[in-house]
Amino acid sequence: MRRRAALPGLGLALGVTWLWLGLIVLVPLSALVLRPWELGLAGVWASVTEPRVVAALGLSFGAALGAALVDLPLGLLIAWVVVRYRFPGRRVLDAAIDLPFALPTAVAGLALTALYAPNGWLGAPLAAMGVTVAFTPLGVAVALAFVGLPFVVRMVEPVLRDLGPEAEEAAAVLGATRWQAWRRVVLPALGPALVSGVALAFARAVGEYGSVIFIAGNRPMESEIAPLLIVARLEQYDYAGAAALGLAMLLLSFVFLVVFGLMQRRLRRGVV
């Protein structure tokens, strides 16, 4: 006899879940996994170890990681301000956080490029200080930090709100300095959410295209990101080559996300 459950519908819900996950995620991904092998194993290997490809992958993943790590303290600070303080314009700030989500990425890219170009509002003073942002790997990281920031803020915000000021007050009454309360009470409680936010920001950044290509300048071996290279191969009808590069990105992303997942599990021990 089948056991009755208080939450019925597992079979149906799970079936629909797998169907959609399969149609939307797994089938396209398996096409990606299957496609490159028409080049043969050696061909795939050669295709993803070209110096230009290696440089692009390095830039894509390096800049994404760097951007996510920049988003970490910045997102934490913004979440903190939005949750803990009441000030005029808080709602506007709160809404503005999500703008990078809503904006077409190409628009963001154009805006960032105009801003950081050698004659732009930020680019000019930076150029005077000897820092070039536009058309360099730094520019790529800036664009990726921009698109990734909302992920960190929105992951941390509910946890911080749930933590409430009381945990810090309790620490203070027990003799903790502000720094000790942060270091030992707030940060550990936020740890899993911070890692999730960084992982999401990173994942988004790795796949980002529109906002980056304008500011990157796309110089091979220097400021060319991997997704651009994929598009370039597609335009040359090199579908298998594009898929090979896509597969490489997929595997690398998977490895990073697994690492983030493990970190999160370690941090989550004991935190509900």
Added chain:
Amino acid sequence: MIEVQGLHLRYGGVAALDGVNLALRAGEFVALLGASGSGKTTLLRSLAGLEFPDAGQVLIEGRDMAAVPARERGVGFVFQNYALFRHMTVFENIAFGLRIKPRRLRPGRAEIVRRVEELLALVRLPGMGGRHPDQLSGGQRQRVALARALAIEPRVLLLDEPFGALDAKVRKELRHWLRGLHDRLGLTSLFVTHDQDEALELADRVAVMRDGRVVQFDTPEALLAAPADAGVAGFLGDAVPIDCVVRDGQAWFEGLPPVAVAGVAEGKAVAFLRPVDLLVEPGAGEARVAAARQDGRGVRLTVETAGMLLEATPAPGWMPRRGEPCRVTALAARVFPA
């Protein structure tokens, strides 16, 4: 031990504390009793350094606390919802106050373990150090919060609604246990509650708060016998207000025999009568038994007289039946001019 003088605190135009004066003697167990919004939690938080009064003084052991931050006050504070650190084990929660001490004051590792074990035994949670707060029941969390507060060896213990979130049975158990702990450790304790039974049963003295002020501060006996005003009288002991007229040193009621009162101006007045003030005897009279029910504590009796329903105490040895005629005598009343 604790002295509060003329404490004022405004939250955006509303006075949360409006001139609070209070003095606790060393070793006292004092309840801050009041309805929600009366300022009792704000007062407690001001003592701990978590709120900053606009005016007035807080002295703890004779020392002015104005410039002393919360972390240097050395008071124990138990939050209403315990505010345990959820990512830490019970052991780490309790050890927190010891581990964060500056190095020269910090006990050694073995000493910390010993102290925490001792505290766990004290709050009757031996062997629970490895659990996380979410694996504990409400009463257990409460005791962990208490152990954490006691770890820094405070002389003063402040508790915000310490039993608020617990069910009735656990609440009763913990009350007496907490009182015993207070006596054994020689603490000076102040606890916030809105439950008058809790305050009257546990505390040496009760400070009744209303609208940001302490309206009366006295022993439970004195509070019940001589409430400072109609508000306090109405708040305590399930008292029911009944209109009356004071004449010739007596309060005259409709449907009840008069009661002797002293020192109340003649004229219209309000009398507060508790169930224990009203003795009901069987026999012909103008009252009648509206409801009678036996429960764990004895007979609960409601009588009807002159259109009023009053809770009252039956004469010993009499089991009233519904609808039975009876006589009501008021043994005492607290009367205030209307």
